[in-house]
Amino acid sequence: MTTTVPAPLSAATxxxxxxxxxxxxxxxxxxxxxxxxxPELSRVFAVSLAQAAQVVSIFAITYGASQLFYGPLGDRxxxxxxxxxxxxxxxxxxxxxxxxxxxxVLVFARxxxxxxxAALIPLSMAWVGDAVPSxxxxxxxxxxxxxxxxxxxxxxxxxxxxxxxLGWRWAFAFLTLLFGVVGLLLYIDFRRQQAAPxxxxxxxxxxxPGFVKQALIIITGSxxxxxxxxxxxxxxxxxxxxxxxxxxxxxxxSLSLSAAGAIVALFGLGGVLYMAVARHLIRxxxxxxxxxxxxxxxxxxSLVVGFTPHWLPAIPASLLAGFGFFMFHNTMQANxxxxxxxxRGTAVSLFASFLFLGQSVGxxxxxxxxxxxxxxxxxxxxxxxxxxxxxxxxxxxxxxxTTRK
Numbered sequence: 001m002t003t004t005v006p007a008p009l010s011a012a013t014x015x016x017x018x019x020x021x022x023x024x025x026x027x028x029x030x031x032x033x034x035x036x037x038x039p040e041l042s043r044v045f046a047v048s049l050a051q052a053a054q055v056v057s058i059f060a061i062t063y064g065a066s067q068l069f070y071g072p073l074g075d076r077x078x079x080x081x082x083x084x085x086x087x088x089x090x091x092x093x094x095x096x097x098x099x100x101x102x103x104x105v106l107v108f109a110r111x112x113x114x115x116x117x118a119a120l121i122p123l124s125m126a127w128v129g130d131a132v133p134s135x136x137x138x139x140x141x142x143x144x145x146x147x148x149x150x151x152x153x154x155x156x157x158x159x160x161x162x163x164x165x166l167g168w169r170w171a172f173a174f175l176t177l178l179f180g181v182v183g184l185l186l187y188i189d190f191r192r193q194q195a196a197p198x199x200x201x202x203x204x205x206x207x208x209p210g211f212v213k214q215a216l217i218i219i220t221g222s223x224x225x226x227x228x229x230x231x232x233x234x235x236x237x238x239x240x241x242x243x244x245x246x247x248x249x250x251x252x253x254s255l256s257l258s259a260a261g262a263i264v265a266l267f268g269l270g271g272v273l274y275m276a277v278a279r280h281l282i283r284x285x286x287x288x289x290x291x292x293x294x295x296x297x298x299x300x301x302s303l304v305v306g307f308t309p310h311w312l313p314a315i316p317a318s319l320l321a322g323f324g325f326f327m328f329h330n331t332m333q334a335n336x337x338x339x340x341x342x343x344r345g346t347a348v349s350l351f352a353s354f355l356f357l358g359q360s361v362g363x364x365x366x367x368x369x370x371x372x373x374x375x376x377x378x379x380x381x382x383x384x385x386x387x388x389x390x391x392x393x394x395x396x397x398x399x400x401x402t403t404r405k
Contacts, residue, residue: 012192013131016080017140019182019189020124021147023087026182027120028151029158030090030113030175031059031239032268036160036246036261037168044168045103049247050367054107056243057363059114064235064356066118071126071349074119079127084190086119088183090175097172113175121148122352129337129348141333146275149326152268160246160261224339224347226396231332231351232358233389238298238325239355240362241382242267245305245318248375253311263314270322278330288397290327295390297324302383306376321383328390331397 034055042052093112100106132140162171249260301321336351
């Protein structure tokens with residue numbers, strides 16, 4: 001019996017994937033950098049915590065809605081091209097945020113940042129889906145996923161540390177520099193790709209349908225609807241509720257913003273640990289074998305964070321929550337890239353749109369509920385929903401595999 005060894009990827013492809021991982025890092029850092037600074041923004045601008053949370057919710061809404069634009073644009077103009085110029089464009093919003101003199105201006109700057117950052121992660125996933133064979137896809141997606149996961153760590157820690165030490169404006173100065181450097185590196189690689197000889201498939205090229213037709217093809221697929229619905233719930237219960245974790249630790253346990261941000265950043269570090277062993281876990285258990293324990297770990301860890309009377313148990317709980325969440329999320333990403341291989345940019349962008357529209361809903365709902373039932377109950381509620389979603393997704397994958405046989 002012979003074992004098929006996957007053909008190694010070229011050095012150029014691996015270099016491009018590394019740069020896309022850096023772009024994903026920058027995008028996720030931009031998403032999470034405001035989480036730990038919400039209490040400070042509330043104090044500086046003399047608004048409630050729920051009002052200050054607009055810098056997170058408006059970003060998420062804009063990010064999600066922009067996917068409807070970037071997906072077809074990436075399919076038509078080239079995914080790497082769009083990623084490159086979107087990264088460079090993020091500098092404008094970041095720079096405006098540095099000089100914002102009111103909450104309204106800061107929210108507008110966050111909107112501009114979201115318009116650029118929205119292209120980076122989903123189109124990076126789609127580019128990898130186009131460039132990597134299917135038998136290596138989920139493993140290679142962990143490379144770009146590592147960037148976005150480290151972005152959670154970087155965003156949370158930089159947001160908390162710089163806000164405490166130098167002021168919240170310095171956090172956005174960091175983002176301005178980050179997007180500038182990443183955008184420049186992407187541009188250099190993009191020019192290299194343009195200079196390389198193009199590979200054109202023989203025969204007439206099929207006409208690409210418009211975005212509406214592509215979207216209808218994707219949405220009308222029964223499995224696609226499952227993935228998109230689960231993405232919305234994951235965005236609300238996972239990423240959305242995560243935005244108030246630092247505020248919960250700061251408010252309920254009297255931790256400084258730096259300490260609260262550092263503890264929540266362990267969520268991202270847990271994701272990094274998963275990425276480090278993902279190759280072995282994927283080959284050993286497969287996608288279905290990861291989503292159920294991932295949801296259970298995330299749910300139980302969230303209960304600890306939500307109800308612990310002392311900050312110490314929150315450290316391992318946050319780390320485990322991130323590990324469990326990304327066991328689930330990485331499998332979701334792999335399924336999203338396979339929804340429509342012929343229109344991968346549009347498919348992944350729809351996935352990201354549902355994910356981050358869910359996040360925006362989650363932030364708004366969490367911000368309103370925490371005034372009524374408390375931040376701890378909201379954190380625990382989000383984890384409970386993730387636990388139920390892990391069970392549901394595992395059942396759906398099992399049913400799909402059984403139907404195929």
